[in-house]
Amino acid sequence: MKGFLNFLILWLISKEKMTGAEIAVELEKRKGHKPSPGTIYPVLKELKDKGLLSMDDNKRYxxxxxxxxxxxxxxxxxxxxxxxxDEMRSCCKK
Amino acid sequence: MKGFLNFLILWLISKEKMTGAEIAVELEKRKGHKPSPGTIYPVLKELKDKGLLSMDDNKRYxxxxxxxxxxxxxxxxxxxxxxxxDEMRSCCKK
DNA sequence: AAGAAAGTATCGGAAATCCGATACATTTAT
DNA sequence: ATAAATGTATCGGATTTCCGATACTTTCTT
Structure with a gap:
């Protein structure tokens, strides 16, 4: 695994087919910051080129x-x- | 929070006082890769300069x-x- | 006490990461 | 059907991240 974002995107897509735009929205929800097109699409391309992702007719990965x-x-x-x-979580929840 | 490593180091130190060398060893255990001196010490310096870490006489942060x-x-x-x-974990454990 | 070994620190640069601009394609609204 | 809006894609460059080399300091060994 290379980057943090790559990992997170793989995880998101594993849960459900998504388009690039949908992924960007979900990342914004989670991290509080929406990645720019210049970030998200190159990553998707890279993952596709590596054979980790496939795209359907509706551009869903x-x-x-x-x-x-x-x-x-x-x-x-x-x-x-x-x-x-678990320790991290309990430390966080107070 | 800026980087991934910064976060992880803060977490480690929160659990127990550590020197730079000890942190490097712990990171190797966890991630499977030991960060070089040129990585670890500048991060520690940055965190110290920001007032997030303090150092005792034994160079433990x-x-x-x-x-x-x-x-x-x-x-x-x-x-x-x-x-x-939790979903990630259960997905991992098979 | 002297040398060796291990730890700490800094520097310059390589590589990765991410953005904003731009262009193009597709969908939606009028 | 046309215009507007949204989504997709690429590019160059700014920034961040990280390394290996080097130098210095501290601790250990003999």
Whole structure:
């Protein structure tokens, strides 16, 4: 997995097919900041070129088999990095 | 909060006082990659200059009051960004 | 006490990340 | 059917992030 955004986008798409615009809106909701077109589309292109994403007729992206595999790798390192995530949460919730 | 590494370092230090070297080792354990001196020390300096960290006589860093506040902000956006983290975990565990 | 080893710090530059401008395509509204 | 609005895509460049080299300091070994 390369970047933070790549990982997050893979995760979002794994939950449901999305267009670039939809992804941008969702990222704004979550992070509080909408990525510019110059950010989002190159990332999507990169992921597609790597064979992690495929696009349907309505320009909605979904994960390929390889994309799912890559996401799983990303999830693993994510939870290794944040191995104490429950502690983080309880620390946050007060 | 600025970068990913800054956030992670704040979190680590919040759990226990650490030196730069100790932080580097812990990051290697978690992410599988040890940051170089040229990465870790400038970050620590930046956080110290911003008043988020203080250093004791043994060069161990700990969070200042402001650092704790900043960490809390970071934790909040973290869990907003990964609002479906339980889903991520269950997806990972198979 | 002297040398070796490990830790700390800084610097310049490579690479990654992200943006705003621009152009083009598609959809929506009139 | 035309215009407006929205979405998609690309490009150049600004910024951020990170590294490896180097130098210095501190700690350990003998």
């Amino acid at each position: 979904s994960l390929t088999k390889q994309g799912k595999k890559e996401l799983e790798i990303g999830l693993n390192t994510f939870f290794e990095t944040f191995c104490d995530i | 700990s969070l200042t009051k402001q650092g704790k506040k900043e960490l809390e902000i970071g934790l909040n956006t973290f869990f907003e960004t990964f609002c479906d983290i």
